[in-house]
Amino acid sequence: MRRFSFNRLAQTVSSPQLLHPRNLHQGRYDIPALVGAEPQLAAFVRANPDGRPTIDFADQAAVLMLNKALLAKYYQVKYWQLPQDYLCPPIPGRADYVHYLADLLARSYPALPTGKQIQLLDIGTGANVIYPIIAVQSYGWQVTGTDIDTVAVKAAALIVASNAALKPRISIVAQPDANAIFSGVIAAEQRFHLTMCNPPFFASAAEADAASNRKWTNLAKAGQSGRNFAGQQHELWCDGGELKFVSRMISQSQLFKPQVCWFSSLVSQQKHLAPLQKLLRSVGAVQSEVIEMRQGQKVSRILAWSFLSAEQQQHWCRETA
Structure with missing residues (x-):
């Protein structure tokens, strides 16, 4: 994972072939160990x-029970219901995002920054609160999760x-405010x-259903209809x-330029990177990173940006230590 500056207008991308080295979910799932952590999983094996x-x-x-077992075994989460x-x-891919942000x-x-002095904001944390769980149990960070859905909240x-640890x-x-992302969540002077x-x-329910059909094919379930993954509209698609x-x-x-060291978002489609990076240049972002993650055949990307130079970030972090 290497950095590039808009001053150079050059893009460099990391291309890991495996999960992040600190990811706890390397290799095949240890099903017997997971059953030991969550006995109810046995009924689905x-x-x-x-x-x-x-x-x-x-x-x-x-899949729900598998996640419960993973959270119990690796993150000491005893209660998790959706x-x-x-x-x-899927928890392994979610963990990669957190670990690359730590890097x-x-x-x-x-x-490596650990401890409660590190503040993380998870936009659209959902009912599952997976990212905060991983961040807290892996690094001891302080996390704020936010969502527009009252049921999810x-x-x-x-x-x-x-969960006492969380x-x-x-x-x-x-x-x-459904149209706001940071306003109403980041308070004045909060960092x-x-x-x-x-x-x-996805841009529509039709797109989400098309993706589901591809998943069914990949899972040798061709001919079945409907999405094979749960999710509310705001979790899966928007205009x-x-x-x-x-x-x-x-x-x-x-x-919120002076209040955040690094902003970031997942970007699923590579074709979206160019227009997003163009927008970043137009709004005056000083640094940008594209971090590529691979989980098997799936490729996803983290787009990260900052309005602070590397030197300013170091000073900013010393102030918040």
Whole structure:
């Protein structure tokens, strides 16, 4: 992962072939160990063609229970429940995002930044509150999760309140304005070292359904209809899709230039990077990074930007230590 400056107008991208080195989910799932952490997973375990234990990844209930087991084993989360039909994300890929953000911030510190002095803002944390859980349990950061959905906010707050390790480290805040991203969440004089976001990728329900059909094909379930992944409308699609959403985030980030060290968002489609980077230049971002992540055949990207120079970031981080 290498940096580039808009002054050079050159793009360099990291291309890891595997999960981040600090990701706890390397290799195949250890199903027996996960059953030990969450015994209810046993009801969903079956043998694959090689005779190894696995689950049916097209079964929402099985995937939900797998996530519960992963959170129990690796992150000491004992209570984790989602409302019906809310997004149940794959945890290994989510963990990669957090670890790469830690690397990005580490440039401003003599060692990998850990502890409650590091403030992370998760935009659209959802009912699952996965990113805050990983950030808290991996690095001890202080995390604010925000969402426009009142059901998601209540579900996330219940997860936090029900786990002693999370309660002092995570705050869940409702965003009252569906058109605002940072306003109403970042208070005057409040500072965040990092912001992150997994935006709604699709521009319509039809696009989301098309993606689902491709998933069914990949899972050898051709001929079945409907999305094989849960998720509410605002979690999966919005008017204009991720390009419009991230563009709005970039535009609004200008209002909080001195209060955030690094802004970031996932970007699923590579073709969106060029217009987003053009917008970043137009709003005066000083630094930008594209971090490529791979999980098997899936490729995703983190777009990160800052209105501070590297030297200013180091000073900023010393002030917030």
